[in-house]
Amino acid sequence: MKQGRFFSLSLLIFSVLLVWDGWARAVTLEQLVEGAKKEGKLEFYAPAQLTPPGGRALADAFNKAYGLNINVNYSPSGNMARDVGKTVGAAATGVPPEWDVMVVTDAHHATFALRKLHETFDYRSLGIDAKLIHYGNGSVSVANQFALPAYNQKVLPAKDVPKSWEDLLDPKWKGGKLGMSTATHDLARLAAGPWGEEKTTRYVKALAQQGLSLGTFGELISRLQLGEILVAVAMVDGFIHRAKLAGSPIVHAEGVEPVIARAQQSGVLKGARHPNAGHLMTIFLTSPRAQEIWEKHGGESSAFIRGTRAHAFVQGKQVIYMSEKDAGMVDKLARDYARILGFTN
Numbered sequence: 001m002k003q004g005r006f007f008s009l010s011l012l013i014f015s016v017l018l019v020w021d022g023w024a025r026a027v028t029l030e031q032l033v034e035g036a037k038k039e040g041k042l043e044f045y046a047p048a049q050l051t052p053p054g055g056r057a058l059a060d061a062f063n064k065a066y067g068l069n070i071n072v073n074y075s076p077s078g079n080m081a082r083d084v085g086k087t088v089g090a091a092a093t094g095v096p097p098e099w100d101v102m103v104v105t106d107a108h109h110a111t112f113a114l115r116k117l118h119e120t121f122d123y124r125s126l127g128i129d130a131k132l133i134h135y136g137n138g139s140v141s142v143a144n145q146f147a148l149p150a151y152n153q154k155v156l157p158a159k160d161v162p163k164s165w166e167d168l169l170d171p172k173w174k175g176g177k178l179g180m181s182t183a184t185h186d187l188a189r190l191a192a193g194p195w196g197e198e199k200t201t202r203y204v205k206a207l208a209q210q211g212l213s214l215g216t217f218g219e220l221i222s223r224l225q226l227g228e229i230l231v232a233v234a235m236v237d238g239f240i241h242r243a244k245l246a247g248s249p250i251v252h253a254e255g256v257e258p259v260i261a262r263a264q265q266s267g268v269l270k271g272a273r274h275p276n277a278g279h280l281m282t283i284f285l286t287s288p289r290a291q292e293i294w295e296k297h298g299g300e301s302s303a304f305i306r307g308t309r310a311h312a313f314v315q316g317k318q319v320i321y322m323s324e325k326d327a328g329m330v331d332k333l334a335r336d337y338a339r340i341l342g343f344t345n
Contacts, residue, residue: 029126032283033066035276041071042277045083045099047264047298048076049238054297061293062284070277075099084108087269091117097269101278103285106263107185107334109139110327119268121279128286131304134324139267142285143300144310146252147186147260150235153249155227162253165190168233169206179220179229180212180341186234188333189260193320197329204337207233214342224250234260241299258318261303 027035036042046055055074063070075098077083084104087097088111102108112118118138124130132141149162162168168178187207191200213220213229217239223229225248235252243250266285268278284290291308295301301308303319322330338344 032276032280033068036066036070036280037068039070039274039277041073042101042274042281043073043075043099044101044281045075045077046103047238048078049242049298049300050074050076050294051297052076054293057293057297058290061289062281065284065287065289066280077104080104080108084111088112088115088117091115091271096271096273099269100272100274101266101268101281103142103264103266106134106141106265106322107327107330109135109265109267110324110331112267112269113138117270119270119272119275119278121268123283126283128283129304132286132302134265135267139265140282140286141263141304142266142302143264143294143298144303145236145238145262145264145300146313147234147236147262148252148254148256150224150232150240150250150252151230152224152227153251156230162231163255165203165256168231169210173210173231175211176213177230178210178212179223179232180207180214181217181220181232181234182215182343183217183234184337184341184343185330185334186260186262187337188330189320189322190258191333192322192326192330193258197333200333204340208340208342212341221248221250236262238299258320259314261314261319261321263321264300
């Protein structure tokens with residue numbers, strides 16, 4: 001019965017997205033630039049890993065690329081789930097969004113898509129690769145985050161480094177030696193790959209029996225540094241990049257597969273005050289210059305854009321990318337796994 005409901009939901013989402021495709025706004029690049037010039041401003045929400053210097057570099061490069069002098073106000077993410085929820089709540093009361101464009105995960109953009117809160121645009125007509133475009137022209141994938149087990153090279157002996165996800169079920173890790181983040185959707189994404197829902201759920205239930213140390217990514221990085229935990233079950237590379245810049249020896253167990261790949265997507269919100277600048281920034285984020293800046297400051301880039309570190313990383317690896325049809329299942333499993341792992345009652 002539950003599987004039937006999920007199938008119906010997926011079919012509904014797919015049908016809606018097909019309709020939205022026809023509504024996508026299409027203009028020339030020149031018209032978009034002229035519109036952005038008249039708006040003169042952009043409220044830009046993006047991951048905190050980009051950092052203020054990265055935000056300034058991105059704004060300068062954006063203006064230079066299109067001959068603009070737009071005031072790009074970069075708002076670093078504090079809590080994406082909270083901020084997306086706030087945006088959805090505001091839209092329900094008719095309040096315009098605080099940000100014109102938001103760069104958040106594919107799972108968060110699914111939340112916007114299901115509520116028709118994207119300002120759709122025909123990105124493909126302006127040269128954006130179709131495989132980067134999602135949710136009926138509502139968002140564009142601009143970077144990928146890779147989630148794998150992580151450890152402290154100065155604490156964990158090489159012989160104990162996990163070589164598979166299943167290695168984390170070894171009894172030697174019991175008693176708080178493993179850390180698990182609040183981002184339970186990362187484990188839920190395993191169900192979208194070759195494991196499927198049944199195997200993934202069995203795995204999560206077994207993992208819960210290990211006596212996990214629970215926390216946010218930031219908290220787990222600190223515990224790894226102090227040796228309070230030995231392995232973080234699924235740590236995203238952006239946090240490892242920040243730790244590396246601070247001189248920390250935290251690394252991924254890179255032999256583990258499949259690799260979980262989140263997508264950071266950019267999308268303009270319905271009711272945005274500066275939509276032209278928002279669409280133009282979304283397009284710019286796929287350019288080589290923007291990818292270079294994002295990679296330098298945030299440690300992330302797109303696995304689908306040649307020449308990036310992410311593209312090189314995924315070659316020859318089994319990687320799980322969440323598709324739109326998986327969004328409902330992943331959302332449901334993320335909530336189930338949060339309960340199983342002890343984050344909620």
